Amino acid sequence: MNDAISPSRYQLAEIGALLAEPARAAMLLALIDGTARPAGELARAAGVGAATASAHLKRLLEGGLLAVQEQGRHRYYRLADDDVAALIETLAAPRARPVLPDPTGGDRPLRMARTCYRHLAGRLGVSLCDALLQQGYLHTASEGMRLQDDGAHALVKAGLDAARVQALLPLAGRGCLDWTERRLHLGGPLGVSLTDALLDAGWLRRRAGSRALQPSDDGLRRLIALGMRWESGH
Structure with a gap:
């Protein structure tokens, strides 16, 4: 495998660390439908204050999981691409068990x-x-x-x-x-x-x-x- 294009163990660990924080995970899940949302809306989805949300969004941007779109004075955050969405959907699914629960919670x-x-x-x-x-x-x-x-x-x-x-x-x-x-x-x-x-x-x-x-x-x-x-x- 080509080291230039394959993720290193450190990159994989960084992605894991980004997803391990419940507030950041909530923000990513709120964007899984492909929408772009402002920081205030994502803060409410994650149940955190504005300053904390800003710090989490900065981490997610730096980690390549989010992209930001600026319209005038407003900033809207979305998932970076389809690969990130697929990663989140896959990780959100329950692992295989002899009898699988309904992953939609009965929806x-x-x-x-x-x-x-x-x-x-x-x-x-x-x-x-x-x-x-x-x-x-x-x-x-x-x-x-x-x-x-x-x-x-x-x-x-x-x-x-x-x-x-x-x-x-x-x-x-x-x-x-x-x-x-x-x-x-x-x-x-x-x-x-x-x-x-x-x-x-x-x-x-x-x-x-x-x-x-x-x-x-x-x-x-x-x-x-x-x-x-x-x-x-x-």
């Missing part, structure tokens, strides 16, 4: 469909990724998952806007391990853009106050038409 909508950073996750995300791969609409290569021409045609035929689908073709996706299903859903830039297209088309809807997503009846029919397997009892 069925969250388990069914949700955003992981900004892409579709949960049973719906896993089922859609499975279907796209099985139909040959997605191809896995060294640079990641790519939407094929046949897949683009199928998405347009199912009802997605042709221009939006065309914009998906240059994008690379990645398999992201789903923390409730323990199988892969589609992440990366392709996963984010496809999820945005599904939301804009009304196939998916956001649930207020949650990162859970709700498929519309029409959207579910169209996803099933793409080859997705779905049982009404899900």
Whole structure:
């Protein structure tokens, strides 16, 4: 393994130290939906004061887990990238046991469909990724998952806007391990853009106050038409 690109034991220990502080962990979890939030909102999520929150945010920025966006006098914090989101989702999942507890705490909508950073996750995300791969609409290569021409045609035929689908073709996706299903859903830039297209088309809807997503009846029919397997009892 190339030492220039692989993390050292000290870098790994630093990431562990950043995640080991409950207040910092709470801030990261508050950003797992891909939003950008001000320091005051993150302080409330973590249950700490402004000065303490500022110190924690500085550590997370220096550690490469957060990025900051400035708009005038305001600063908004977000996860640095999709890799950080995948790391947090994976570490937040319970370790394998003979009988696994429900990692969503019994939140069925969250388990069914949700955003992981900004892409579709949960049973719906896993089922859609499975279907796209099985139909040959997605191809896995060294640079990641790519939407094929046949897949683009199928998405347009199912009802997605042709221009939006065309914009998906240059994008690379990645398999992201789903923390409730323990199988892969589609992440990366392709996963984010496809999820945005599904939301804009009304196939998916956001649930207020949650990162859970709700498929519309029409959207579910169209996803099933793409080859997705779905049982009404899900």
